[in-house]
Amino acid sequence: MENMKIILKDIPDLHKIEVYESNGGYSALEKALKKMTPDEVINEVKTSNLRGRGGACFYTGLKWTFMPKETPKPKYLCCNGDESEPGSFKDREIFEKNPHQFIEGTLLACYAMGIKAAYVYIRGEYYKWINLLQNAIDDAYKKGYIGKNILGSEFSTDIYIHRGAGAYICGEESALMNSVEGKRGYPRVKPPFPAAYGLWGNPTTINNIETLSNIPEIIKNGGQWFSKIGEPKHPGTLLFGVSGHVNKPGVYELETGTPLMTIINDYCGGVTDGKEIKMVIPGGSSMPPLTKEEALTIKMDDASLKAIGSAIGTAGVMVMNEEADIVKVLLRISKFYYHESCGQCTPCREGTGWMMRVLKRIDEGKGRMSDLDLLIEVAQNIEGNTICALGDAAAWPVKWTIKKFRKEFEAKIPEVEEKSVPLNKVHSLRYS
Ligand SMILES: Cc1cc2nc3c(=O)[nH]c(=O)nc-3n(C[C@H](O)[C@H](O)[C@H](O)COP(=O)(O)O)c2cc1C
Incomplete structure (x- = not known):
């Protein structure tokens, strides 16, 4: 299979604005501003069938059409670079290797949706990448790609970095908006959805960093071109x-x-x-x-x-x-979700700790066979019963790892005759 690269191209020093420009950088922005209406930009993204890279795989072009066109309210873009899920570390690579393509994608999104301010939300500990992106933003301001009357057009937009304080929940789009507003990172009940009621109650779109970084090449080469790559x-x-x-x-x-x-x-x-x-x-x-x-x-x-x-x-x-201890892996993952649950919804707040404690007991050789069904039941009671998807994120690994790797768990459970556990005792396990 051809090793096609749209974002992490093999060009030395591509993070520098001059190198980015000499390789066609910011030409998509120029093309859009001079030759395309905002709707034409949205249509090209729709044609591309680009789907969000932040986890939910939602169609980007369709999401952009949800933003109201005629509104007296200011509109906002939130660029989600929180990237706090264990195992996810790709958006930082964009800030490091090709930040200008992300900036250009953000500008194109702002142009398409009539947005005058974009907030890039980055986890505070990612100090190195915050600095790298800020340098790139400063360079783009100096060259007139960001700010007032971009490239001599009527279009003006600012881009700000907002540093998070280090919480996985703040990657969830509505918690992210609360965090940008200076509030505690609690997810909001939906509806209303962000396009209707987002940052400070104004229409807002949230997109992942990788999602936005695809936009310049889509505008340069056309949505059709993109739609034929891969699946x-x-x-x-x-x-x-x-x-x-x-x-x-x-x-x-x-x-x-x-x-x-x-x-x-x-x-x-x-x-x-x-x-x-x-x-x-x-x-x-x-x-x-x-x-x-x-x-x-x-x-x-x-x-x-x-x-x-x-x-x-x-x-x-x-x-x-083959040597991995699957019980320890799941215990570690469960500790993470227990630690990161914001505590707003009872099933997630209580269930994540409950699952973690039962897993710990199994790992220590003190589990019972009935614990496995108990874990699946607790997971199923969290799933779909919370304001945001952190509950699902905590429940799925428990439910599916036990379903698929049950023998690994059984192997750590001592072979003692199991007495039936009265329901009130099962519940008291939460505190054991
Ligand atoms: C607990 C939780 C954490 C999330 N963290 C991130 C994140 O770090 N980055 C991200 O882009 N999306 C994250 N998401 C998904 C966002 O809510 C949202 O769907 C995404 O930013 C939309 O961008 P996209 O359509 O471009 O994928 C998270 C969701 C949940 C439930």
């Missing part, structure tokens, strides 16, 4: 962030539909020490894991993963070899 129903490339038991972990830009084993073997140098795969998480820690058999044949795109009960998420691929 037609989920076109383009993905920045696969591969970690775990592979010889060359890192971020690899490859077409959607690339077989997982091609990524692991041809790009990541295979599984460490020539060992077998035991489990692969395909899209960040919240996505249901794949067994070895599934990993051997799966193609990495939305439909293929959905067909086997998983999802592409952020394309953060976590590989675990």
Whole structure:
């Protein structure tokens, strides 16, 4: 398969504005401002079938049409660079290697939706990348690509970086907006959706950094061109962030539909020490894991993963070899979600801690066989019952890892005759 690159191109020093310009950078912005109406830009993005790279895979062009055209209110764009999910580390690569393509994509989005201010939300600890992006934004201001009357046109937009304080929940779009407003990062109940009631109650669109970074090439080459790359129903490339038991972990830009084993073997140098795969998480820690058999044949795109009960998420691929302790892996993941639950919704606040404590007990050899069904039941009671998808993100790994790797859990449970546990005792386990 051809190794097509749309964002992480092999051009030395592409992060520098002069190098970006001499390789066609900012020409899409010029083309849009001089030759295209905002609607034509949106239509091109719709034609491309670009889908969000932040996890939910929603159609970007369609999302942009939700923004009201005639409104006296200011409109906003939030660029989501929070990237706090374990296993996801690809947006930082864009800030480092090709920040101007992201900036240009942001400007094109603002032009298309009539937006005059964009906020780039980045986790505060990502100090290095915040500085790199700020330098790139400063350079783009100096050259007249950002600010008033961009490239001599009527269009004016500002781009601001907003530093988060280090909370996974602030990547969720409505919590992100509360955080930008200076409030606690609590997700908001939807509806109203951000296009109707977003930042400070004004129409707002939220897009991921990688999503926006695709826009300049779509405007330059046309939506049709983009729609033919990779899998037609989920076109383009993905920045696969591969970690775990592979010889060359890192971020690899490859077409959607690339077989997982091609990524692991041809790009990541295979599984460490020539060992077998035991489990692969395909899209960040919240996505249901794949067994070895599934990993051997799966193609990495939305439909293929959905067909086997998983999802592409952020394309953060976590590989675990035959020696991995799956109980410890799930306990670690559950600790993360317990720690990061904002506490607003009871099922998530209580359920994440409950799942973590039962898993800890199993890991310590003190579990019971009935714990496995209990864990699945708790997970199912969180799923779909919370304001935001953090609840689902915490529940899916528990539910699916136990369903697919039950033997690994059973192996840690002592073979003692199990007495039936009265319901009130089961509940008291939450505090044990
Ligand atoms: C708990 C939680 C954390 C999230 N974190 C991120 C994140 O760090 N970056 C991101 O782009 N989307 C994240 N999302 C998804 C966003 O809510 C939103 O769908 C996304 O930013 C939309 O951009 P896209 O349409 O370009 O994918 C998160 C969602 C949840 C529920």
